[in-house]
Amino acid sequence: MSAVQAQESDLVESHEVVEVAASQRSRIVSGAVLVVVGLLCVFGFGLGSHAGYDATFHLSPPGASITVPALVAPARIVSIALGALVVAFGVWRIARGFSRRTMRWVVGVSIAAVVFSFLCWSLTGTKGTSLDLLGLLQQTIFLAVPLILGALAGVLCERSGVINVAIEGQMLGGAFAGALLGTIAHNAGVGIIAAMVAGGLIGVLLAVFAIKYVVNQVVLGVVINLLVLGLTGYVYDALMARDQNTYNTPPGLHAINIPGLADIPILGPLLFQQNAIVYAMYVLIIVIDVALFRSRWGLRTRAVGEHPKAADTVAINVRRTRFINVVVGGLVAGLGGASLTIGSALPFGKSMTNGKGFIALAAVIFGRWSPRGAVGAALLFGFADALQNVLSFIGTPVAIPSQFLSMLPYLATILAVAGLVGRVRAPAADGEPYVGR
Amino acid sequence: MSDAPVAEVAASEPKHTAPSRARRTALWLRSTHPVVVTVLAFVASIIVGGILIFITDTPTRKAAKYFFSSPGDTFSRGWHAVSQAYVALFEGSIFDPHTAFHGSFWHALSPLSETLLNATPLILAGLAVGLAFRAGLFNIGAQGQLIIGAVFAGYVGFAWHLPVVLHVIVALVAGIIGGALWAGIAGWLKARTGAHEVITTIMLNYVAVALLGYLLTENGFKRSGSNQAISRIVDGNARLPKLFPAPLRVHAGLIIALLAAAGVAWLLNRSRLGFQLRAVGANQFAARTAGMDVGRNYIVSLVLSGALAGLAGCSQILGTNSSITGDIDAGIGFTAITVALLGRAQPWPTVLAGLLFGAFQAGGVTMQSRTTTPIDLVNVLQSIIVLFIAAPALIRALFRLRGAADTSGQQLAKGWNG
Numbered sequence: 001m002s003a004v005q006a007q008e009s010d011l012v013e014s015h016e017v018v019e020v021a022a023s024q025r026s027r028i029v030s031g032a033v034l035v036v037v038g039l040l041c042v043f044g045f046g047l048g049s050h051a052g053y054d055a056t057f058h059l060s061p062p063g064a065s066i067t068v069p070a071l072v073a074p075a076r077i078v079s080i081a082l083g084a085l086v087v088a089f090g091v092w093r094i095a096r097g098f099s100r101r102t103m104r105w106v107v108g109v110s111i112a113a114v115v116f117s118f119l120c121w122s123l124t125g126t127k128g129t130s131l132d133l134l135g136l137l138q139q140t141i142f143l144a145v146p147l148i149l150g151a152l153a154g155v156l157c158e159r160s161g162v163i164n165v166a167i168e169g170q171m172l173g174g175a176f177a178g179a180l181l182g183t184i185a186h187n188a189g190v191g192i193i194a195a196m197v198a199g200g201l202i203g204v205l206l207a208v209f210a211i212k213y214v215v216n217q218v219v220l221g222v223v224i225n226l227l228v229l230g231l232t233g234y235v236y237d238a239l240m241a242r243d244q245n246t247y248n249t250p251p252g253l254h255a256i257n258i259p260g261l262a263d264i265p266i267l268g269p270l271l272f273q274q275n276a277i278v279y280a281m282y283v284l285i286i287v288i289d290v291a292l293f294r295s296r297w298g299l300r301t302r303a304v305g306e307h308p309k310a311a312d313t314v315a316i317n318v319r320r321t322r323f324i325n326v327v328v329g330g331l332v333a334g335l336g337g338a339s340l341t342i343g344s345a346l347p348f349g350k351s352m353t354n355g356k357g358f359i360a361l362a363a364v365i366f367g368r369w370s371p372r373g374a375v376g377a378a379l380l381f382g383f384a385d386a387l388q389n390v391l392s393f394i395g396t397p398v399a400i401p402s403q404f405l406s407m408l409p410y411l412a413t414i415l416a417v418a419g420l421v422g423r424v425r426a427p428a429a430d431g432e433p434y435v436g437r
Numbered sequence: 438m439s440d441a442p443v444a445e446v447a448a449s450e451p452k453h454t455a456p457s458r459a460r461r462t463a464l465w466l467r468s469t470h471p472v473v474v475t476v477l478a479f480v481a482s483i484i485v486g487g488i489l490i491f492i493t494d495t496p497t498r499k500a501a502k503y504f505f506s507s508p509g510d511t512f513s514r515g516w517h518a519v520s521q522a523y524v525a526l527f528e529g530s531i532f533d534p535h536t537a538f539h540g541s542f543w544h545a546l547s548p549l550s551e552t553l554l555n556a557t558p559l560i561l562a563g564l565a566v567g568l569a570f571r572a573g574l575f576n577i578g579a580q581g582q583l584i585i586g587a588v589f590a591g592y593v594g595f596a597w598h599l600p601v602v603l604h605v606i607v608a609l610v611a612g613i614i615g616g617a618l619w620a621g622i623a624g625w626l627k628a629r630t631g632a633h634e635v636i637t638t639i640m641l642n643y644v645a646v647a648l649l650g651y652l653l654t655e656n657g658f659k660r661s662g663s664n665q666a667i668s669r670i671v672d673g674n675a676r677l678p679k680l681f682p683a684p685l686r687v688h689a690g691l692i693i694a695l696l697a698a699a700g701v702a703w704l705l706n707r708s709r710l711g712f713q714l715r716a717v718g719a720n721q722f723a724a725r726t727a728g729m730d731v732g733r734n735y736i737v738s739l740v741l742s743g744a745l746a747g748l749a750g751c752s753q754i755l756g757t758n759s760s761i762t763g764d765i766d767a768g769i770g771f772t773a774i775t776v777a778l779l780g781r782a783q784p785w786p787t788v789l790a791g792l793l794f795g796a797f798q799a800g801g802v803t804m805q806s807r808t809t810t811p812i813d814l815v816n817v818l819q820s821i822i823v824l825f826i827a828a829p830a831l832i833r834a835l836f837r838l839r840g841a842a843d844t845s846g847q848q849l850a851k852g853w854n855g
Contacts, residue, residue, distance in 0.1 A: 165635060213828035218575055218635060219778060223823050226771055230816030231489070237811030238493040355643050362636045403651035410643040418632035 027097050034090030034110060041083025041114055045121035049075045049397065055123040056130035061269050068265045071133065075124045079117040086110045115387070125397040136383075136390050137270055143389075144382025145278055145343065146171060146353075149336030150360025151367065151374035152288055153199075156329035157206075158369055159292065160322045161305040161429040165221025166206050167333050168357025169228035170199040174337020176232040179348035180240065182250040182341070191250055191342045192277065192335065199334020200327050202228060207326040211319050214433040225357070233350050240348060252345025253277065277335065277343045284332060289371040301325055305427035308434040318434045333357070359413050366416045369427060377416065384412035471781065474832050478825035481835065482818045487519045489817060490810055494518035522810040529803025530796035543684050548799065550685035554757060556795025557687070558583070558749040558769045560694040563776030563787045564701050565616075565745035569634075570782040571705055572738030573718035578623060578638025579746040580770025581645035582616040586747025587754040588649060589615030591761045592658065594671035594754065604674035609693075609751050616747020617740045619645065624739030628732030634739070642770065650763060660760065668761035677756040690752035695788065697745060702784040704741075714738050746770070768816070772798070775823045794819055 055078070057071040089106050092098070098106055123129045150167045157164035177198035182191020206224060209215045240248040253275035261272040271282075292298040300321055303311040308318045340356075341348050359381050366380075367373025388405040456464070465473070491497060497518055500510040528535065530552045537545035562579045569576035576582075590612030599607060623637040652658045653666035660669050677689040705711040716724040717734040725731050753765055776794050780787030801815035825832050 209824070209828055209831070213830045215827045219827060220824075222575070222577055222635075222774055223778065223820055223827065226775060226816065227820035227824060229771075230813050230820055234489065234811055234813035234817055235493055237813055238809070242495075355639060358636060358639045362640075365633065365636070401651050401654070403647040403654075406650075407644045407647045410640040410647075414626070414632070414637055414640045414644075417636050418626045418630040 028094055030103075031090045031093030034093060034106075035087050036090075037110070037114060038083045038086030038088075038090055041086060041117045042080050043083075045117045046076055046080035046083055049079055049121045049124040051076050053124040055120040057119075057133040058130055059134050059266055061134060070130070073120060075120040079120045082113040082117040086113050115383075122391060122394065122396040125395055129394060131390070131394060134266065134269060136386055139386035139389060140379065140383045141270065141274070141278070142344070142382075143385045144379045145281055145339045146336040146356050147360045147363055147378035147381055148285070148375050149281055149339065150333050150357055151363040151378045152284055152371060153329040153333035153336065154361055154364035155288065155292070155367075155369060155371050155374050156301075156325050156332065158364060158430050159305045159427055160301045160325035161308060161427060161432065161434070162207070162210050162322050162326050163217040163221065163431040164206065164326070164329060165218050165361065166202060166224040166228075166357075167221075167360050168353055168355070169221075169225040170202045170330050170333035171337035171340070171357050171360075172225075172232055172351070172353045173198040173202050173228045174334030175340040175352060176228075176235070176337070176348050177334070178338040179248055179250040179341040180235070183247055186251060188251045188253050188342050192338045195338035195342065196331045196334040199332070199337060200330040203327040203330020203333075206330070207323045210326070210433065211322055214435065217431050217433075229351055232348075236348065236350055244347065248347045250341045250345065250347065253343055275343055277339045280335065281339075284335075285371060285375055292371060302427070304434075305429055308429050308432075312434070322434070333360075336360070355410065359409065362413045362417050365426075368425075380416070381409055381412060385409040471786075474826060474829055475779070475822075477832050477836050478822045481825050481832075482821040483523070485821050486814055486818045487523070489814065490519045490522050491515040494809065518808070518810070521808045522804050522814070525804040525807045525810075526797070526800035526815075528800070528807075530800035533803075540684070543682055546681075547684050548803075550681065550687045551799035551802075552792065552796040553687040553691055554795070555798040556791045557690040557694050557756065558752045559772055559776050559795050559798070560788050560791030561690075561697055561749035561752060562746050562769050562773030563780060563791050564694075564697055564784060565742045565749065566773050566777035567780060567782035567784070567787050568701055568705070568714075568745060569738055569742040570777060571718050572714040572734060573721060574624075574627070574634050574735060574738055574742075576620065576623070576638055576739060576742050576746075577635060577774060578620060578641050578743075578770070579749070579773045580766050581638070581642035582619045582743040582746035583750040583753070583766050583770050584645040584649050585619040586612040586616035586743075586750030587761055587765045588652060588750075589747070590675075590751045591668055591671060591754040594675035595669040595760075596657070598672060599674060601674050604672060605677060605755065608671075608675040608755055609748070612747045612751035612755075613744045614747070616743040616745070616750060618743070620739040620743020620746065621736060624736035627739070628735045634735075646763075646766075649761070649765070653761070653763060666763055670760045671755060675755060676759065677752070686757070688752075688756035690756040693748060693752070694791075697748060698784045698788045701745070705784070710737070746773075749773070772816075772819060775819045778823045779826055 053075050055073050055075040057073075059068040059071060089110055093103075093106070119131060123131055150171055153170065154164050154167055174195035178191040178195030181194035182188055185191070202224060206217075206220065209220050210217045236248075255273050255275055256279070258272040262268045264272070292301065300311065300316050303314075303316060304318050304321045311321075312318050337353070340346065340352060360378065363374050363377035363381060366377035367375070385408070388408040391400070392402045392405050494515060497511060497515040500507075500514045504511050528548065530548055532545070533548050536547065562583060565579050565582070566576055590608045593608040593611040594604070597604070597607070619641060620638070623632075623634050623641060626632040626637050627634050650666070653668060658668055660667050677693075679686065679688050680691065681687065703711075705715060713724070713729050713734055714737070716727065716729060717731050717738075721731050724734070749769060750765070753767070753769070754761055758765070772794055776790045777787060779790035779793070797815045797819060801812040804810050804814070805812040
């Protein structure tokens with residue numbers, strides 16, 4: 001726009017013109033992406049799969065009292081149909097556009113369609129391959145547990161205005177303390193408490209440095225991660241690796257069947273035949289989601305995270321509120337760490353969190369700082385992780401090297417943070433220390 | 438240090454108007470000057486590390502079981518473990534009387550050479566992280582950038598066969614491109630979609646590790662006839678020359694690192710681009726108002742940062758090692774973050790920080806082999822130092838220093854929205 005035009009036209013009006021142009025461009029780009037991905041499904045997964053083969057998905061565990069018949073689908077036709085659906089979404093998006101609310105659903109359905117058509121294709125490698133869909137979903141839950149707990153920890157901290165990059169360290173510390181003390185005490189409960197305390201102590205460290213000493217929170221989080229990595233690695237080498245039996249064989253947790261609910265087909269084995277940590281997680285999800293938006297604590301937390309000065313004016317103690325939230329978040333993340341060792345009866349390993357804390361952080365952002373959004377995002381990342389496990393096990397028609405499959409959760413995280421959410425708005429005071437009181 | 442000239446002026450004036458020089462020195466020591474804070478953070482980390490060794494040392498814990506009948510045993514065993522570990526740390530990094538007099542003159546310099554060898558990639562990667570810091574970006578993907586840089590440089594090094602000087606230069610350029618590309622992805626994502634670089638860079642680390650794992654199984658990259666995941670051997674022509682005779686391993690990468698520090702110093706403080714980067718880092722909204730392209734600056738700064746990390750990868754594959762393994766990064770990518778933070782994201786202090794942590798790494802290897810203390814202790818020491826550095830107010834409180842509120846931590850303060 002030339003200078004003369006800018007002078008002639010009203011400033012606000014010209015601003016609006018730019019807005020519309022940008023949104024139109026993004027509409028075309030996102031529509032084109034959907035079309036391309038849909039065509040990939042049609043030609044790659046649809047026509048690429050063996051014509052006569054069926055894709056079989058099992059939905060019942062062996063020996064269940066009520067069995068659900070397996071889902072059998074002609075692989076090629078289903079893949080093509082799902083691909084065509086995604087193409088149609090893309091064309092509609094370019095031609096007419098979707099409202100923001102609908103678009104979220106369109107993206108969700110498209111992802112599901114692409115994944116399903118991919119699964120159909122991957123099952124046509126050899127005739128008669130079947131996929132235990134229930135097992136895949138069970139594994140999704142299993143792998144999502146630490147992510148969900150980590151993400152809840154992130155929501156607790158960040159809603160009160162403290163960025164928590166130290167989730168990784170809190171989970172690692174929790175996994176470590178759980179394995180060490182659980183083994184010494186021969187008691188899973190002690191291990192879980194130790195894990196939560198460890199996470200909470202790292203939370204105290206974070207809170208003291210971030211709130212009292214006003215250290216940059218992202219930098220602080222990364223340094224705390226390195227500290228925990230060093231500490232746990234040191235004790236592991238000095239103590240645990242030398243005598244695995246005495247220090248690093250954590251007791252596991254038994255799965256508890258909830259009477260009645262556990263027998264529901266599909267949902268029963270998926271949700272209600274889990275261990276105590278998972279049930280604790282259900283409770284935490286509900287409590288945090290309700291309390292954050294319906295309780296006095298939640299209102300104060302959000303006020304402190306959005307506008308600390310206003311909160312201070314109405315006599316909310318900003319620093320104390322943040323301190324409590326960060327420490328509680330640490331406890332929750334520590335529980336997430338416990339799920340890695342105690343929850344799965346696995347010994348502690350050096351840097352065993354493997355970026356899970358950062359994926360949980362991405363889930364917080366992807367879920368727009370709401371508990372249920374974060375849980376959804378964590379489930380998605382858990383699914384990506386489970387998918388790569390399952391695929392490396394059953395194999396695909398075109399052999400995908402296992403290393404590429406193992407990138408899947410990380411790539412999904414990048415894609416989610418970059419492509420799907422667009423620009424997000426964090427709590428207004430997130431990461432900004434409050435020096436008032 | 439800024440007080441030093443003042444002190445000299447004061448000394449030349451009549452005594453009764455100014456405090457004595459000794460008193461001035463004492464006051465300076467109790468100030469929060471960066472050098473004082475760094476030294477105190479170092480001391481604090483050594484103390485914490487000592488406690489850690491004390492607690493985990495097996496003989497000490499055995500003695501602690503009969504602590505009340507003979508408490509002296511516990512302390513003497515513990516003291517033994519702690520002092521042995523720290524002596525080995527010193528001997529591995531500065532001077533080792535055990536080996537110094539058994540060989541040529543060069544043998545005595547061997548620990549120092551190891552320190553410089555370890556410092557080289559740390560300086561380069563530290564500069565990478567620091568440069569991004571100054572532009573307001575937190576690049577924690579030095580690990581991935583280093584790996585991709587090493588893969589590019591290594592591939593050119595063993596797959597191509599070029600004349601003497603040319604080959605090493607082409608390999609270095611390849612490494613720079615590799616690192617720059619990998620960081621450029623994160624920069625582009627940040628500029629175009631607003632994806633936070635802390636998440637994208639760390640995810641790209643894991644992708645790079647997986648990619649390297651895949652390449653190490655592929656023919657053409659993998660060393661044929663080897664059962665291990667190890668690449669082919671880099672040509673002699675593509676290797677960075679050693680700076681000193683035989684036992685000393687320090688190579689020309691050190692000179693590259695120093696040149697890079699000079700280059701970064703010039704870029705940040707003297708060039709127009711550097712001014713833009715710093716302006717965006719200081720306040721992106723003001724920079725945008727002033728007509729700077731913030732998104733482009735994000736990409737440029739991450740590309741430059743990745744290029745430096747790629748050079749660190751070159752130092753690893755063309756200098757220190759001769760073939761790529763899964764462990765080519767050797768923790769440098771993350772130590773680089775602490776190096777940059779200790780160096781306060783300024784080029785020459787980063788070089789000093791790299792030397793200090795290089796000494797830690799070199800000494801850590803000796804410590805691990807001679808005592809029962811694992812090398813992970815070094816990571817603990819480093820992160821504690823940086824933790825203390827990051828909170829000058831804490832150091833002030835711990836050591837009862839005086840000084841006004843320090844806002845040096847604030848220059849890097851950025852939330853998700855920024």
